[in-house]
Amino acid sequence: MWKWIRIPKGLALVAFLLPWMTVSCSNQKIAEASGFGLALGRITAMGQASSAADGAAVNLWLILAILAIAGGLFLLVKRGRESAKLVLGTSVAALVLIFVGTWRYSKEAILAEAGKSGGNGDMDRAALAMIQINWEIGYWIALLSLVAAAVMAWLVMSGKEEEAEAKVRALAADATEKAKQAAAKAGDAIDGATQKKDDEPPKA
The missing domain is CATH 1.20.5 (Single alpha-helices involved in coiled-coils or other helix-helix interfaces)
Structure with missing residues (x-):
C-alpha cells in the first residue's frame, strides 16, 4: 500500500490546476477559479483574468496547503516509510488549511465582509441570495486524495x-x-x- 501513496498525494497537488470554484448569478456563470488561482488571488471574471491590486487577495492558507502537500511528496521520495507519520501530518494539515482557506468564499463569509464594509444588510442578503457558489471537481479531488493519503499513511503506521x-x-x-x-x-x-x-x- 505504501508504494501507492504517492498517487493520492500527487493527485492532490495536480488538483490545484483544475477548476475549484465557479460563481454564478441567476444560473449564469460570472466567475471561476482554479486552486492555484484562488491561492494567488486570481479569478477569471467575465472571461477576463482579474487579480486584486493588493496582496490581501493572496490566500495564504491555500498557499500553505500547497506547500504541505509538496512537502509530503518530498518526504515520501527522500525518507520512504520512515516518513509515514509526517505524511499523515501533512495530509491532515493540508485538509485543514484548505477548509480554512476556502471558507472566505462562502456566502456567510461574504455577507460578514459586506457588513464590515458598512453595506446595507437587507440589500446584501437579497443580492447574496441570487449568487450561487459551486465547488468544482478540482476541489473535491484534492480533498478526497488527501483523505486517501492520510488513511494509507495511518494504516502503515498502525501495522x-x-x-x-x-x-x-x-x-x-x-x-x-x-x-x-x-x-x-x-x-x-x-x-x-x-x-x-x-x-x-x-x-x-
Missing part, C-alpha cells in the same frame, strides 16, 4: 497495511466475479432472445 491490502484484494476479486456473473447472465438473456426470435414463424 494494518497488509490486512487492508488483503481486504481490498478480496473486495476486488468479489466485484470481478459478480461482474463476470452479470455479464454471463446478460449474454444468456441476449442468446435466449435471439433464439426466440429465430424460432418465431415468419409473418404472412
Whole structure:
C-alpha cells in the first residue's frame, strides 16, 4: 500500500490546476477559479483574468496547503516509510488549511465582509441570495486524495497495511466475479432472445 501513496498525494497537488470554484448569478456563470488561482488571488471574471491590486487577495492558507502537500511528496521520495507519520501530518494539515482557506468564499463569509464594509444588510442578503457558489471537481479531488493519503499513511503506521491490502484484494476479486456473473447472465438473456426470435414463424 505504501508504494501507492504517492498517487493520492500527487493527485492532490495536480488538483490545484483544475477548476475549484465557479460563481454564478441567476444560473449564469460570472466567475471561476482554479486552486492555484484562488491561492494567488486570481479569478477569471467575465472571461477576463482579474487579480486584486493588493496582496490581501493572496490566500495564504491555500498557499500553505500547497506547500504541505509538496512537502509530503518530498518526504515520501527522500525518507520512504520512515516518513509515514509526517505524511499523515501533512495530509491532515493540508485538509485543514484548505477548509480554512476556502471558507472566505462562502456566502456567510461574504455577507460578514459586506457588513464590515458598512453595506446595507437587507440589500446584501437579497443580492447574496441570487449568487450561487459551486465547488468544482478540482476541489473535491484534492480533498478526497488527501483523505486517501492520510488513511494509507495511518494504516502503515498502525501495522494494518497488509490486512487492508488483503481486504481490498478480496473486495476486488468479489466485484470481478459478480461482474463476470452479470455479464454471463446478460449474454444468456441476449442468446435466449435471439433464439426466440429465430424460432418465431415468419409473418404472412
